[in-house]
Amino acid sequence: MNIKNLLKIALKALNNNKMRCFLTMLGVIIGVGAVIAMLAIGQGSKNSIKAQISEMGSNMIMIFPGAEKHGGVRQSSDDMQTLKPADYEALLRESGTIANITPTVNGQGQWIYGNNNYPSQAQGVNTQYLDIRQRKVAQGEMFTEEDVKNAAKVCVLGQTLVDNLFPAGTDPLGKVIRFGKIPMTVIGVLEEKGYNTMGQDQDDLALVPYTTVMKRVLATDYLQGIQASAIDENQTDRTIEEITGILRSQHKLKETDENNFTIRSMQELAEMISSTSSMMTVLLAAVAGISLLVGGIGIMNIMIVSVTERTREIGLRMSIGATGRDIMMQFLIEAVIISVTGGVLGILTGAVATWMISLFAHWPVQIDAGSVILSFVVCTAIGIIFGFYPAAKASNLDPIEAIRYE
Amino acid sequence: MAKEIIRIENLKRYFKVGEETVKALRGISFTIYEGEFVTIMGTSGSGKSTLLNTLGCLDTPTSGEYLLDGIPVRGMGKNERARIRNRKIGFIFQNYNLLPKTTSIENVELPLLYNSGISAAERAKKAERCLKEVGLADRIYHKSNQMSGGQQQRVAIARALVNDPVIILADEATGNLDTRTSFSILTLFQKLHKEGKTIIFVTHNPEIAQYSSRNITLRDGHIVSDEYNHDIHSAEEVYRNLPVDND
Ligand SMILES: Nc1ncnc2c1ncn2[C@@H]1O[C@H](COP(=O)(O)OP(=O)(O)O)[C@@H](O)[C@H]1O
Numbered sequence: 088m089n090i091k092n093l094l095k096i097a098l099k100a101l102n103n104n105k106m107r108c109f110l111t112m113l114g115v116i117i118g119v120g121a122v123i124a125m126l127a128i129g130q131g132s133k134n135s136i137k138a139q140i141s142e143m144g145s146n147m148i149m150i151f152p153g154a155e156k157h158g159g160v161r162q163s164s165d166d167m168q169t170l171k172p173a174d175y176e177a178l179l180r181e182s183g184t185i186a187n188i189t190p191t192v193n194g195q196g197q198w199i200y201g202n203n204n205y206p207s208q209a210q211g212v213n214t215q216y217l218d219i220r221q222r223k224v225a226q227g228e229m230f231t232e233e234d235v236k237n238a239a240k241v242c243v244l245g246q247t248l249v250d251n252l253f254p255a256g257t258d259p260l261g262k263v264i265r266f267g268k269i270p271m272t273v274i275g276v277l278e279e280k281g282y283n284t285m286g287q288d289q290d291d292l293a294l295v296p297y298t299t300v301m302k303r304v305l306a307t308d309y310l311q312g313i314q315a316s317a318i319d320e321n322q323t324d325r326t327i328e329e330i331t332g333i334l335r336s337q338h339k340l341k342e343t344d345e346n347n348f349t350i351r352s353m354q355e356l357a358e359m360i361s362s363t364s365s366m367m368t369v370l371l372a373a374v375a376g377i378s379l380l381v382g383g384i385g386i387m388n389i390m391i392v393s394v395t396e397r398t399r400e401i402g403l404r405m406s407i408g409a410t411g412r413d414i415m416m417q418f419l420i421e422a423v424i425i426s427v428t429g430g431v432l433g434i435l436t437g438a439v440a441t442w443m444i445s446l447f448a449h450w451p452v453q454i455d456a457g458s459v460i461l462s463f464v465v466c467t468a469i470g471i472i473f474g475f476y477p478a479a480k481a482s483n484l485d486p487i488e489a490i491r492y493e
Numbered sequence: 494m495a496k497e498i499i500r501i502e503n504l505k506r507y508f509k510v511g512e513e514t515v516k517a518l519r520g521i522s523f524t525i526y527e528g529e530f531v532t533i534m535g536t537s538g539s540g541k542s543t544l545l546n547t548l549g550c551l552d553t554p555t556s557g558e559y560l561l562d563g564i565p566v567r568g569m570g571k572n573e574r575a576r577i578r579n580r581k582i583g584f585i586f587q588n589y590n591l592l593p594k595t596t597s598i599e600n601v602e603l604p605l606l607y608n609s610g611i612s613a614a615e616r617a618k619k620a621e622r623c624l625k626e627v628g629l630a631d632r633i634y635h636k637s638n639q640m641s642g643g644q645q646q647r648v649a650i651a652r653a654l655v656n657d658p659v660i661i662l663a664d665e666a667t668g669n670l671d672t673r674t675s676f677s678i679l680t681l682f683q684k685l686h687k688e689g690k691t692i693i694f695v696t697h698n699p700e701i702a703q704y705s706s707r708n709i710t711l712r713d714g715h716i717v718s719d720e721y722n723h724d725i726h727s728a729e730e731v732y733r734n735l736p737v738d739n740d
């Protein structure tokens with residue numbers, strides 16, 4: 088018996104029961120559709136996070152005061168006061184693999200201009216901050232090294248602040264606004280950047296010389312952090328090692344002492360986020376996979392019913408010369424046709440669903456060839472696995488009893 | 494002397510039902526030659542169907558020899574017997590056993606689908622020829638459920654002819670049909686007989702013996718008579734003289 092004839096027989100049998108065939112397929116269609124859509128959402132968000140991170144600068148390194156956190160235990164404020172401007176200056180002086188570096192100190196407070204006020208922050212940084220975070224000044228200009236040295240009362244505003252403090256559309260440049268009680272002159276506006284993947288408004292800030300924040304806003308001798316970028320993003324590990332060495336000697340730590348600072352690289356962060364998002368994807372796909380499994384069980388159920396219903400047909404086929412193997416193949420092929428057709432329709436459904444999600448929910452999505460091929464293979468496997476038992480049952484029927492079956 | 498198509502020697506078939514043994518065939522021997530039209534008769538439970546199933550290689554005897562077309566069937570495996578059924582035997586059943594929602598030609602083609610040596614074109618040609626042979630030239634593309642019992646049985650007969658079998662085995666082929674239709678089917682069998690086909694026709698109706706060339710009667714698994722009929726009646730004549738139902 089050749090496959091072409093078996094295929095013909097199986098198609099004919101399915102054609103005789105279109106409605107049931109379609110309903111059985113529906114389980115697979117929904118299962119595969121769900122898998123495709125879930126993987127597309129997972130892949131899409133992963134891509135967008137990656138893009139966001141590389142936009143932020145994948146060579147970025149952040150240094151925080153205090154030892155590496157263990158188990159999320161909050162540290163006392165003493166522990167948090169370990170980074171000083173001298174550390175920054177030492178890094179600036181001694182490191183050979185850092186491209187740009189800036190201290191960071193943030194003051195939280197109210198920005199006020201006339202009747203308008205807006206709660207935000209004053210990010211104390213130096214001039215290299217723009218290069219590290221890959222930001223640009225759209226109007227006016229960035230403050231200078233001189234301003235930093237003098238702790239000048241100047242600021243560069245993010246667009247969100249501009250919108251809230253100057254709602255009438257007045258030109259903010261040259262205006263004196265206040266941060267709490269401290270007057271500051273607006274000397275520039277940052278180019279708009281919008282929201283990041285985490286949903287943070289990247290324009291809700293004002294850049295101020297870090298010296299200004301330290302002396303005039305917070306009155307502190309300590310830094311809240313240092314941000315730097317490595318010259319070569321593939322060598323961030325070496326840069327981190329170098330920074331660790333410089334800071335340890337700067338802090339006069341003994342061999343046995345733990346670091347009293349923490350270094351994080353964007354690459355680490357990227358890996359962390361991407362592994363979390365991979366886990367989410369796997370979870371979503373697993374849930375969708377379960378519905379695919381249910382679809383497979385549906386196929387088995389219907390095939391068992393079908394074998395019982397068609398007992399006489401099976402007996403007849405055997406009496407005119409079908410071997411057990413022929414019967415087995417016929418029912419297996421029927422099951423595989425149902426599952427594979429369901430799979431193809433499911434892929435289409437999943438693609439349409441994905442498209443709708445991106446259209447209406449604006450979620451980043453991407454269907455990759457891998458998930459399509461995977462679904463296809465899984466469907467074929469499901470057809471064979473769940474079709475096997477009913478097919479074996481059919482092929483083991485006794486022809487004499489089968490043909491007399493009422 | 495004509496060719497031997499079937500030879501059985503001391504054929505026995507016992508069924509184990511719980512503790513008891515049902516002896517359906519208790520030692521049957523006969524030889525059937527090419528071109529014979531044999532009716533096998535007997536009351537219900539006398540072992541006719543069991544004998545026919547054994548001759549049709551659907552069942553295996555408990556003991557005894559069976560040669561079909563010179564080939565010993567005893568000791569054949571399942572697949573080999575399926576192949577023999579496909580190439581050498583044509584079955585006709587009491588309840589037609591056509592595939593539902595399937596056209597006549599597709600039903601008739603079915604045995605050839607299980608023979609990979611036959612092309613699609615050949616298949617269609619043979620099926621069409623057999624449907625014409627049984628008088629259904631105008632019903633080739635009718636579906637099985639759109640036809641009367643007599644027409645369905647004709648399709649089943651065409652299906653039994655399509656593989657050019659050495660023997661046609663019919664079990665109560667007219668059992669579900671009214672008298673008039675029964676005679677039209679019998680007429681068809683007689684026509685096939687005249688064309689040289691070898692036929693075994695199982696029935697519990699003693700009247701039918703008049704239309705065959707040989708009659709074997711079974712009782713309780715034994716042969717009680719095996720006689721040649723030298724005065725074969727014409728079924729067609731009876732058929733023509735039967736009143737037509739006009740409702
Ligand atoms: N599969 C079976 N199992 C047990 N007994 C059977 C089986 N098939 C037939 N028989 C018995 O064998 C005897 C002959 O049956 P069968 O050949 O069907 O008779 P017929 O066709 O002449 O009416 C009966 O007594 C029947 O009950």
Ligand SMILES: [Mg+2]
Pocket residue numbers: 541542
């Ligand atoms: Mg019987």
